[in-house]
Amino acid sequence: MxxxxxxxxxxxxxxxxxxxxxxxxxxxxxxxxxxxxxxxxxxxxxxxxxxLSPAGRPTLPRQWPSSLTLDNITRVLESSGFITWTVNSLIYAVVSVVIILLTSSMAGYAFAKKRFPGREAMFWTFLATMMVPFQATLIPTFVLVNSLDGVDTFWGLIVPTLANAQAVFLMRQFILGLPDELFEAAKVDGASEWRIYWTIVLPLTRPVLATLGVFVFLWHWNDFLWPLVVGQSDATRTLTVGLSTLRTEEVQLSVLMASAAVSVVPCLLVFFLLQRYLVNSIAMTGLK
Structure with a gap:
């Protein structure tokens, strides 16, 4: 060789x-x-x-079921209460996501690129609210919403959760990495602040908006304490609160687990639809 x-x-x-x-x-x-x-x-x-276990048959944790069936899931989907709770949760989560993304991106842009007196003090004061647990402000918030006749209404359910300091912080940190030359060139061309926001800020922050949208959706979809306090009837009761009421009734474990399994589907759909933006957001984190 x-x-x-x-x-x-x-x-x-x-x-x-x-x-x-x-x-x-x-x-x-x-x-x-x-x-x-x-x-x-x-x-x-x-x-x-x-x-997926047949109702009334032995199943986990005692033994592995001898057969599987979709009867429990069909029963859950045909239940009028479950459908109402699911729609209420979607309204609560989707409306909150849209409003929080808009307000947090506006606030993040202002804190990152605008110059005004007291900017840093205002930002860090707002950020300090993250250290106050929601349970500490639960009673004052409920008293305020009740005085405005917001109990058992959708606006009373949604509005108190819209001030999200973590969302503003994430948007500000991402927008700080955008080059100032883009905004200066837009101002030279005569673009207004709203035009700069809609044509520059929102398109460039799409990855972090998608990431933040997933987090906010999951927070509100799985939220339990505030919907439990405000939603006092099936008209405004969310899915998490509705499923908790089933535990107090004579509902079979297989049906309860079928309800929980169906409730996970929207979260999985949101994640898979926005997975590409999540990866882009992580990849762009360390870039200038």
């Missing part, structure tokens, strides 16, 4: 050895991640198994 012919064989052997060393150094981490993944997914799988 000539020297020229032997060189690719040696390089291939070296590459295989390098890959083997990398695998031996990484397999403990891979094994740990696999175990954590199984532990994370197991409760969800158990919920699906119980939801």
């Amino acid at each position: 000539t020297l020229t012919a032997a060189r690719p064989v040696a390089e291939a052997g070296t590459a295989r050895a390098a890959r083997g060393r990398r695998w031996r150094s990484r397999w403990p981490l891979a094994a740990l991640l696999a175990v954590l993944s199984v532990l994370t997914v197991s409760p969800f799988v158990a919920m699906l198994v119980v939801a």
Whole structure:
């Protein structure tokens, strides 16, 4: 074998050895991640198994069901109360997402690119509200909403949750990384502040808006305490509160798990639809 012919064989052997060393150094981490993944997914799988188990038959945790059926899910979807709760949760979550994204992007743009007296003091004071737990302001907020006849109404459910300091902080930090030359060029061309906001700020912040939209949707979709206090009838009761009321009734565990499984579907749809923007937002985090 000539020297020229032997060189690719040696390089291939070296590459295989390098890959083997990398695998031996990484397999403990891979094994740990696999175990954590199984532990994370197991409760969800158990919920699906119980939801698909025939009513009145033995199921987890006593034994694995002998057969699976969609009767429980069909029963849940045909329930008028479940449909009403789901629609109320969608209204609560979607309206909150739209308003929070608009207001937080406006506030983030103002705090990041505008110059006005007291800007830093106002921003850090607003940010300090994140350290105050919602439970501490629950009673004063309820008294205020009740005095305005907002109890058991959608506006009383939505409005008190719209001041989101974390959303403003994320938008400000992202907009700070945008080049000032874009805004200066738009002002030179005679663009108004609203035009700059709609044509520059919103398109460039699309990744972080999508990320923030997913978080806000999940926060409101899974919110329990405030909807429990304000929504006092089925007309405004959300899905989380409605499912909690089923626990006090004589409802079979399989039906309850079917309701919980169906309630997860909107969250999964939102995540998969906006997954591309989530990845872009993470990739752009360290870029100037």
